[in-house]
Amino acid sequence: MTAATAADRLLDDLASGPPAGDLVTDPEVLASYRRDQAAPALVPAGMPAAVVRPRTTEEVQAAVRAAARHQVPVVPRGAGSGLSGGANAIDGCLVVSLERMTDVVELDGASLLATVQPGLVNLNLREAAEREGLFYAPDPASYEFSTIGGNIATNAGGLCCVKYGVTRDALLGLEVVLADGRAVRVGRRARKGVAGYDLASLFCGSEGTLGIVTQATVRLIPPPRSSATLAASFPTLGSAGAAIAKISRNATPSVLELMDRTTIQAVERMAPQELDDTVAALLFARSDLGGAAALRAVDEMARWCEEAGATLALTTDEEAEGRMLMAARRLAYPALEHQGATLLDDVGVPLGQIPALLDGIERIAGEHGVTIGTFGHAGDGNMHPTIVFDHRDPDSVARARAAFAALVRLALDLGGTVTGEHGVGLLKRGFLDGELGEAAELNHAVKRALDPHGLFNPGKGI
Amino acid sequence: MTAATAADRLLDDLASGPPAGDLVTDPEVLASYRRDQAAPALVPAGMPAAVVRPRTTEEVQAAVRAAARHQVPVVPRGAGSGLSGGANAIDGCLVVSLERMTDVVELDGASLLATVQPGLVNLNLREAAEREGLFYAPDPASYEFSTIGGNIATNAGGLCCVKYGVTRDALLGLEVVLADGRAVRVGRRARKGVAGYDLASLFCGSEGTLGIVTQATVRLIPPPRSSATLAASFPTLGSAGAAIAKISRNATPSVLELMDRTTIQAVERMAPQELDDTVAALLFARSDLGGAAALRAVDEMARWCEEAGATLALTTDEEAEGRMLMAARRLAYPALEHQGATLLDDVGVPLGQIPALLDGIERIAGEHGVTIGTFGHAGDGNMHPTIVFDHRDPDSVARARAAFAALVRLALDLGGTVTGEHGVGLLKRGFLDGELGEAAELNHAVKRALDPHGLFNPGKGI
Numbered sequence: 001m002t003a004a005t006a007a008d009r010l011l012d013d014l015a016s017g018p019p020a021g022d023l024v025t026d027p028e029v030l031a032s033y034r035r036d037q038a039a040p041a042l043v044p045a046g047m048p049a050a051v052v053r054p055r056t057t058e059e060v061q062a063a064v065r066a067a068a069r070h071q072v073p074v075v076p077r078g079a080g081s082g083l084s085g086g087a088n089a090i091d092g093c094l095v096v097s098l099e100r101m102t103d104v105v106e107l108d109g110a111s112l113l114a115t116v117q118p119g120l121v122n123l124n125l126r127e128a129a130e131r132e133g134l135f136y137a138p139d140p141a142s143y144e145f146s147t148i149g150g151n152i153a154t155n156a157g158g159l160c161c162v163k164y165g166v167t168r169d170a171l172l173g174l175e176v177v178l179a180d181g182r183a184v185r186v187g188r189r190a191r192k193g194v195a196g197y198d199l200a201s202l203f204c205g206s207e208g209t210l211g212i213v214t215q216a217t218v219r220l221i222p223p224p225r226s227s228a229t230l231a232a233s234f235p236t237l238g239s240a241g242a243a244i245a246k247i248s249r250n251a252t253p254s255v256l257e258l259m260d261r262t263t264i265q266a267v268e269r270m271a272p273q274e275l276d277d278t279v280a281a282l283l284f285a286r287s288d289l290g291g292a293a294a295l296r297a298v299d300e301m302a303r304w305c306e307e308a309g310a311t312l313a314l315t316t317d318e319e320a321e322g323r324m325l326m327a328a329r330r331l332a333y334p335a336l337e338h339q340g341a342t343l344l345d346d347v348g349v350p351l352g353q354i355p356a357l358l359d360g361i362e363r364i365a366g367e368h369g370v371t372i373g374t375f376g377h378a379g380d381g382n383m384h385p386t387i388v389f390d391h392r393d394p395d396s397v398a399r400a401r402a403a404f405a406a407l408v409r410l411a412l413d414l415g416g417t418v419t420g421e422h423g424v425g426l427l428k429r430g431f432l433d434g435e436l437g438e439a440a441e442l443n444h445a446v447k448r449a450l451d452p453h454g455l456f457n458p459g460k461g462i
Numbered sequence: 463m464t465a466a467t468a469a470d471r472l473l474d475d476l477a478s479g480p481p482a483g484d485l486v487t488d489p490e491v492l493a494s495y496r497r498d499q500a501a502p503a504l505v506p507a508g509m510p511a512a513v514v515r516p517r518t519t520e521e522v523q524a525a526v527r528a529a530a531r532h533q534v535p536v537v538p539r540g541a542g543s544g545l546s547g548g549a550n551a552i553d554g555c556l557v558v559s560l561e562r563m564t565d566v567v568e569l570d571g572a573s574l575l576a577t578v579q580p581g582l583v584n585l586n587l588r589e590a591a592e593r594e595g596l597f598y599a600p601d602p603a604s605y606e607f608s609t610i611g612g613n614i615a616t617n618a619g620g621l622c623c624v625k626y627g628v629t630r631d632a633l634l635g636l637e638v639v640l641a642d643g644r645a646v647r648v649g650r651r652a653r654k655g656v657a658g659y660d661l662a663s664l665f666c667g668s669e670g671t672l673g674i675v676t677q678a679t680v681r682l683i684p685p686p687r688s689s690a691t692l693a694a695s696f697p698t699l700g701s702a703g704a705a706i707a708k709i710s711r712n713a714t715p716s717v718l719e720l721m722d723r724t725t726i727q728a729v730e731r732m733a734p735q736e737l738d739d740t741v742a743a744l745l746f747a748r749s750d751l752g753g754a755a756a757l758r759a760v761d762e763m764a765r766w767c768e769e770a771g772a773t774l775a776l777t778t779d780e781e782a783e784g785r786m787l788m789a790a791r792r793l794a795y796p797a798l799e800h801q802g803a804t805l806l807d808d809v810g811v812p813l814g815q816i817p818a819l820l821d822g823i824e825r826i827a828g829e830h831g832v833t834i835g836t837f838g839h840a841g842d843g844n845m846h847p848t849i850v851f852d853h854r855d856p857d858s859v860a861r862a863r864a865a866f867a868a869l870v871r872l873a874l875d876l877g878g879t880v881t882g883e884h885g886v887g888l889l890k891r892g893f894l895d896g897e898l899g900e901a902a903e904l905n906h907a908v909k910r911a912l913d914p915h916g917l918f919n920p921g922k923g924i
Binding site for chain 1: 570571572573574575595596616617619623627628630631640644645646647648650651652653654655656657658659660661663664666667668672683684707710711712713714751755810811812813814815839842843844877878879880881882883884885886890894897898899900901902904905907908909910911912924
């Protein structure tokens, strides 16, 4: 049986069988489902045989059963905003796009939880929670367009996870469609519970390789109180690292972010903020303890920054002013993208290795003759060194790729991880065994147990 | 091959093969390894063929390999302080006691992490962290004697997990000896990371059924600042429930605990605290925001308690006075135990169902003619209704067992869990499928993938 035949049979099945959602076979529309936001220079993408856009769990089950019957690989897809190719199509596959499953199934304010469909955009969940006077904490940079299902697939982080945790920490339970088409519930509605294995955490971050999430029950929390903000500039990467260490050991900021000189200069070039672009790094911190307590908290952090050698440390408890102080951080990636093609990396190291990571990044930039702007989540040790290159110059492309690999190896050498929050997808697969070591086989054993025929997202994630 | 023969061959192997730790075969000593702290009335315990007390990962590997070779079940054991029979011996098994693996392997203050052996007592990890100016958050009531390995096996909770999370939330990585004797590392040292499946969370709470933890890397946090304390008394369970809801939706207490009238009366009888034992419930809350901020936080909670109908709400920012206010809560279980034999339950419900849970418990006590004192972690919806009975009276025993089953069913009916933090062990196995439903098979698929011959703790946990 050739792939083409299997796809044809699948299409017949989807057209004649139980409803599996809107079926797309128009090649131009299919093409728009080929890729997520990972750099095309680094990851391949195939052409799907079809896309289905289910609206219900039952339709997802029908789609999965049809694909399983014809041994057509299934690629689950949220908003396509992933950065590692995890949602990239495979030639002849069935893309199951969850974009139409956007319901808030329940919002139980008294139990501080919400149950939602996977296609709901993070922002829309935040807004629904807000209407109940509650807060959904995980805030990936993509929160305005990425979906909860995608956030769960990658166990997305964000700015405020330094205080509130990543997507997994907000996850209580899931409904998942398995490779045999069964829909099962894992996890729970209670806040604590230890009955059975922690399968909700197992599916979280599994990048669509174990099943398709069709409902998620997430934890809501009291809304943060008003925030105060700190921005501090450092003459050396070492002094910034010392400030990060002092803050991490002594306080609980709601945001703790860093950007380096290359990134500052890129921001100044694109949208001048009157930043001193001769400093080595800017550090941003926020406290959301409310009113005077928040200001006291950032003032204390400002003092620690000065003790670590900061040349300037500004604090404010006014939200508008705080937003201005943080503006440069929000512009970091757009400004680097403005300079050319970019390879965005996503490495993580133990907190104590941040200075060594920053030093190593500078060394790699020099050795490979590339520009690397670094910004990221200092309080989690999760950095996004971003290589700027000229995509028309093969030599520049080659140097960028070599630098990218060197960055990932650096993180591993420092006892870190090849991906802090973006996921392995296709982008980091070549590096994964270097991190997992002997546990790689254990990952595959779990995959075989849950998806014995390799139906879901083959070749991704693990 | 009979069980006895297999055990004899195992003993020969352990005596002559690679070192697997001190070998215990003295029947009297073996007997002391038969049980954990679960009520003997409810769970069986076998007699082990042998106990080994390894000191290294290699010795654990040797023990597991020898047991696997002779198909002798392995029961891992920490301090034996579990409450569900998870560490109870099986006839003819090999107990692998981790009690001698007590090293702090590393304490990296700059990275806010510690790597420890599984037999280290929670308190000793807390003290080691404290010497570095840091804090290990998970604080099960047993923290003075329970081990980190046992805490991980049950994903132990505690008082302050309402703010800081349970054991899983503090877990970064593990070294685990698998059923084939391999030692693998899962998880990471970085604070965030999404490479590979979340196997550290999978092992956490798996009750020794998937492998033996031989090292754990845990996350440390900045020490809490000084605490302020609130104790409030309520005329009805409903008014206490309303206060819990208001606090949970609007604040982040570091402790939020409840005890009911039966428990208050038991405490007053054993160790008079001058409590008003006519009230329906006492609520205890703490804030650890430090100084005036902590006091403001508990004062705000006190106001909410009064609005909800509290007849008295006392607050203090003095540690000694706070400890006095909390004394009754610490005496809750000892006081109930003082009244007779007890069956300690451990159910969890979504926060909004706490009033219904408390009402249901009263109803069950009436229907079954038993005394049930309830206390527990109100802020997590995790309660410990404790049935007091006369173990010499078969009728009292029968009524206690029936009430126990009714409590667990009540929690399930309210969308809750059969165990919030104590684990399934043997005690809750009969109720597990009622909670897991179709996911039960998924749990078994994971078990088969990791432990195909059912070597580890058969008959427990799942």
